[in-house]
Amino acid sequence: MAREDYEIVIGLEVHAELSTKTKIFCSCPTEFGADPNTHTCPICMAMPGTLPVLNEKVVEYAVKAGLATNCEISRDSKNDRKNYFYPDLPKSYQISQFDKPLCEYGYIEIELENGEKKKIRLTRIHIEEDAGKLNHNEFGGGSLVDLNRAGVPLIEIVSEPDLRSSKEAEAYLKKLKSILEYIEVSDCKMQEGSLRADVNVSVRKKGTTEFGTRTEMKNMNSFRSIVRAIEYEADRQIDVIEEGGTIEQETLRWDDVSGKNFSMRDKEDAQDYRYFPDPDLVAIRLSEDYIENIKNNLPELPESRRARYIQEFGLSEKDSNLLTASKHLSNLFEEAQSICNNAKTVANWLLSDVSRILNEKELEPDQIPFTAEQLAKMITLIDKGTISSAIGKKVIEELFENPKDPEEIIKEKGWIQISDEGAIKEVVMKILEANPQSIADFKAGKDKALGFLVGQAMKETKGKANPQMLNKMFLEELKK
Ligand code: ADP
Ligand code: ZN
Ligand code: MG
Numbered sequence: 001m002a003r004e005d006y007e008i009v010i011g012l013e014v015h016a017e018l019s020t021k022t023k024i025f026c027s028c029p030t031e032f033g034a035d036p037n038t039h040t041c042p043i044c045m046a047m048p049g050t051l052p053v054l055n056e057k058v059v060e061y062a063v064k065a066g067l068a069t070n071c072e073i074s075r076d077s078k079n080d081r082k083n084y085f086y087p088d089l090p091k092s093y094q095i096s097q098f099d100k101p102l103c104e105y106g107y108i109e110i111e112l113e114n115g116e117k118k119k120i121r122l123t124r125i126h127i128e129e130d131a132g133k134l135n136h137n138e139f140g141g142g143s144l145v146d147l148n149r150a151g152v153p154l155i156e157i158v159s160e161p162d163l164r165s166s167k168e169a170e171a172y173l174k175k176l177k178s179i180l181e182y183i184e185v186s187d188c189k190m191q192e193g194s195l196r197a198d199v200n201v202s203v204r205k206k207g208t209t210e211f212g213t214r215t216e217m218k219n220m221n222s223f224r225s226i227v228r229a230i231e232y233e234a235d236r237q238i239d240v241i242e243e244g245g246t247i248e249q250e251t252l253r254w255d256d257v258s259g260k261n262f263s264m265r266d267k268e269d270a271q272d273y274r275y276f277p278d279p280d281l282v283a284i285r286l287s288e289d290y291i292e293n294i295k296n297n298l299p300e301l302p303e304s305r306r307a308r309y310i311q312e313f314g315l316s317e318k319d320s321n322l323l324t325a326s327k328h329l330s331n332l333f334e335e336a337q338s339i340c341n342n343a344k345t346v347a348n349w350l351l352s353d354v355s356r357i358l359n360e361k362e363l364e365p366d367q368i369p370f371t372a373e374q375l376a377k378m379i380t381l382i383d384k385g386t387i388s389s390a391i392g393k394k395v396i397e398e399l400f401e402n403p404k405d406p407e408e409i410i411k412e413k414g415w416i417q418i419s420d421e422g423a424i425k426e427v428v429m430k431i432l433e434a435n436p437q438s439i440a441d442f443k444a445g446k447d448k449a450l451g452f453l454v455g456q457a458m459k460e461t462k463g464k465a466n467p468q469m470l471n472k473m474f475l476e477e478l479k480k
Pocket of ligand 2: 023027028043044045151
């Protein structure tokens with residue numbers, strides 16, 4: 001059978017670090033990037049006799065995430081110990097949630113390539129603590145433990161195996177990321193590991209109802225490698241089955257450099273975590289009022305913004321989708337448009353030049369270095385005729401390199417549009433003198449010659465001449 005006769009089945013377990021100021025069971029800061037072991041205390045270092053106290057904000061953020069993803073919120077929940085040994089886990093157990101997660105039975109809607117919508121079900125969202133970090137090879141091949149991350153709060157969002165392609169998995173992750181950003185419970189910085197996914201993949205022959213055996217690739221933190229890893233793993237499984245073999249349930253390690261995955265050997269899936277309720281923590285009971293209050297204070301979600309952009313600004317469905325996919329992009333759009341009052345033009349700049357540069361530089365929208373004021377100012381300069389849109393493109397490039405007031409940029413670079421009649425006339429005469437053939441062509445009825453002359457004048461002025469004025473003046477001269 002061929003590859004097309006198989007269907008890929010994917011389920012994702014996504015970990016998101018919550019952006020609370022302090023850790024989940026102590027008051028150490030959660031900030032990323034501090035010197036090793038400076039954000040620690042006896043509790044998160046697991047000293048004997050210390051007691052955890054649950055950070056209320058963690059519950060609030062998890063409930064927010066549950067409500068924004070259509071989950072049912074448990075009124076009665078608890079924390080459990082998940083026991084395993086690893087050097088980055090000083091207590092030798094992780095405090096997590098086992099059989100009573102805070103949120104269950106949710107869904108996220110994704111848009112498929114053909115424009116259809118599909119609901120991806122969420123099994124659960126639970127709260128847990130992050131582990132520390134091992135830094136390998138820094139000192140003669142040894143490993144050092146950094147416990148700054150130990151006890152940073154996480155939510156784990158588990159999907160049902162509803163995804164059927166790497167594209168769907170990518171769309172799901174992007175949607176989930178955007179929702180978490182909108183409700184401001186996680187900064188979702190994938191490059192810092194704030195958002196990472198365990199990717200479960202299986203294949204089955206099309207038309208069958210039973211799932212195949214899955215494998216799992218843990219801790220993946222870029223969309224691109226997740227897509228590649230799914231494709232690679234599905235191909236590998238299909239090859240094994242086609243050759244008469246069977247898939248073993250195992251944990252694999254994806255290697256982005258070689259584009260391959262490798263068996264991790266230790267059969268983590270066979271592990272018994274000996275879950276039991278943490279006796280140091282009280283049960284989590286949530287009142288109706290508490291949940292209702294969080295629900296009423298949820299910020300506007302991408303769906304609603306999208307509808308508003310179509311209605312209020314007359315943007316297309318596609319453009320509204322693209323703009324609202326990132327809260328940062330969407331905020332930038334709203335702020336800039338409120339300054340320059342030109343929604344369509346702002347949307348165009350963001351979705352064409354700005355998006356192209358983001359792609360080229362492999363940056364996320366929240367890494368755009370310039371402000372809404374700077375973007376709006378650039379658009380206003382074009383509107384006023386101070387610069388041409390060709391120069392506008394150069395200003396955008398410059399705003400990425402060295403963000404500052406566009407007016408200063410164009411002054412410094414000498415990019416101000418030449419709209420002075422005398423100066424334009426001078427260029428026109430110079431170009432006409434150098435191109436007698438074009439004059440003859442124009443007089444013989446070849447209108448294209450005008451375009452050529454304007455082009456030459458633009459080249460001469462490095463794109464700075466006002467194109468409307470050039471056109472008008474060339475015509476006047478040619479008709480003399
Ligand atoms: P764990 O990995 O902790 O043992 P689960 O058994 O709940 O947890 O499954 C974890 C993830 O694996 C879920 O996201 C689920 O959708 C996914 N999954 C389960 N079975 C399959 C399968 N046959 N193929 C692909 N994904 C699957
Ligand atoms: Zn601490
Ligand atoms: Mg798993």
